[in-house]
Each structure stands twice: as structure tokens, then as C-alpha cells.
Amino acid sequence: MSSLVPPGDHCFYSRKEKSLGVLCSNFLKLYNRDGVDSIGLDDAANRLGVERRRIYDIVNILESVGVLSKKAKNQYFWRGFGGIPKALDMLKEEALNENLSTSSSCLSDYNVSHDYLYEGLPTSGKDKPSASCKVDSRKEKSLGLLTQNFIKLFISSKADLMTLDYIAKALLGDIHDPTAMRNNSAAKVRRLYDIANVFSSINLIEKTHHPESRKPAFRWLGLEGSPKDGPVTALKFNEIKKRVFGTEITNSLPKKYKKESSLDWNSNKKADTPVLMRCNNLIDEHDRNSLLQPRKHTSNGFVFGPFTPASVADLGHSENKNVRQVQDLEDLASPYGPRYRNQALTDLFGHYRAAWKSWYVEAAEKKHIQKGSILNS
DNA sequence: ACATCCCGCCACATT
């Protein structure tokens, strides 16, 4: 039985739908459009129906490639994909001098105070004063830094295909046991997955497997694979969006069963916004990798997945009417969702949507079943 | 059994 089982009853929990990659795509769909120039973390979290923590992950990674840059507490500048080239050049350059200095030993992590990682602002802002060295120990292990090194690894090498563990070794000390650092724990690899997920949703890389070894690997697509720039350039992306359907409508759905059957209704106390968002259509990584994308290059007929005008009206042909309606409703809902911090309202709103959704899913499912077509992967 | 990686606790940084 392939992936999605016909959801017996309302909403089942599916891990895939909550992946960072998908979330990132949604994030992009939300902000990658004209007129956007600033992003509020709270807003993002609410609109996407996820915890704030996840937004940090995305934002930190995207910032490393110049798509975003921090403005202030809770605020980020939206720079768009146009910021990628410059960021990459910068990293490349950085990677260059680094190599010179550390002849032997590996290009492993820290040491060397390369702090000017986040320059961000194009105009001025160059190096921040008082960079000093050896101060912030926390940042040395940050996702952002790891991301930058991840990129450097690729752009300073001709090889565009690297296996996961090679990267892990390279980025996290080790490699033939350089002094100490035995902590190579595979634990850190989780971070690599995080990076890989958002990068692949941006099409900077592609998840694959090494030819023979079958080992998981990443292929660097670089700029060819990503949008040159320009927000909302989405032009073609037809055909991609139809399958969509096997998937739920998306995020939220309290993670696991959470034994407490007692609804949260008035018992919720924490931020755990059950809100569920629209956007059930967006390319599923697997589909993209296995079916659509033949090989690198976006060539044609395939755009950077995640970017859909967000108000994509069209959507399918006849008889999808239903789908479209939901889509519309969801689209309508999100913008007017809780934009003000008010837990009660937020939750209430979320439940309404949940109700709508489960109803819809049920109906749609029924319809599809009799149609006997579940074009999933 | 092994590969992925969600989830959220809680330490550390800023306000």
C-alpha cells in the first residue's frame, strides 16, 4: 500500500505534511510575492499554523542564502530570491580565504572567527564592529553557520553530488579524527536534514542517492535550479498542481494522539494553535524528485515548485469545483485569520477550520473513492 | 532495521 492510505475517518496524522520542506514552501508561497518587504515571525507562525520554533528554523536557513535578513526583533526583511546570487558569491569568497589559512586539518567547523556571516544589508552594514573573537559560543553552533558551511562545501568544490555522511563528516569535525571532537554523534545529522529540506524546497539542491552506494546524497543545483530572481514569476506550473489530492489539507492536527480526549476547547493553555492552513497543493518532494524532475535544470515546464501565485485561481478543470472552493475558502480564511494575538480567538478560529476541513475531506474522499482514482505516487 | 526528522523542552540572549 503506497503512501497515503485512504483516510478512514477524518484527518490522520501524517508526518510528511508537516515537514520543514513543506512548511518552507508554504512560507514562500505566502511571502514570495510583490509588495512583501517585511515579515513578522508571529504573523508567519499564525498564518502557517505552526509553532514559532519552526519559523526560526526556516528563517535561519533562508537568511544564510540571502532570501531574508533580520531587521529587528520579530522582524525580517524579505529580500527574495534575488538575494541569493550575491549571498552565494559572498560565501564563495569567504570559503576561498578560509582554505588558504587552514592548509591541512579539515575545513571542519568553528575555530577561526568567521563571524561576518550575516551581512545582510546590501548597502553598508559590512562587518559588524567588535566582531572580536571567541565570544559568542552559541552562534558557533548555530544552524545558520552550519548552513553556510554546507553551502561553502558545495560551491568550493566541483563535485555537485555529495553523500549525506560525507557532508556530515566535513561539517562536523572528524574526518580522520582531527584533534578531539569525538562528538561526531549522528545527532547533528538531523540539522543537515533540516537544511536539506528547505534548500530542496528552494531548489538549491536536490535529494538523491549516490549511484551505487545507494547512500542518501544531495545534488547541488545552485542558481540553475533556483529562480533567478524576481518575486512571483510563476508562469508555468500548470500540470504540477493537479495531483495534489492525495494529501490532506495540511498542517496542524495535533501531533500524536495526545491521549487527552478532552478537546482543547477551553482547556488549552499553551500556544498550540490548531489552525490549519490552506495550500494543500504544492509539490510533494517525492513527486518532484521521482517523477517530474528528470534531472537538474529547471529546463522548462517546471518552475521552482513552491511559488505559486498564492491566489492561484484556476486550479484544475471541471469537476474540481469542489477543490477549488475549498481552496478559495482557505485562501480567504488565512488572510483574515487571527492577525492579532489572541489565543482564544486563534483557537476558536482554528477549530472552525478544522471542522470545515474534516467535513470536506470526508466528502471529497467519498467522491474520489467511487471514482476509483487516487492518483498518488 | 535503518533513514528521516518532527516536536517541544529548556538554556541562553535580549529587552
Add this chain to the structure above:
DNA sequence: AATGTGGCGGGATGT
């Protein structure tokens, strides 16, 4: 002290 950030890794899911 309160709130914003974001390491970190347990353990659920996917294959």
C-alpha cells in the same frame, strides 16, 4: 523578569 531565540536529541514515522 519577561520575552525572543534557537540548541538539542528523544522517539515517532517512513521505507
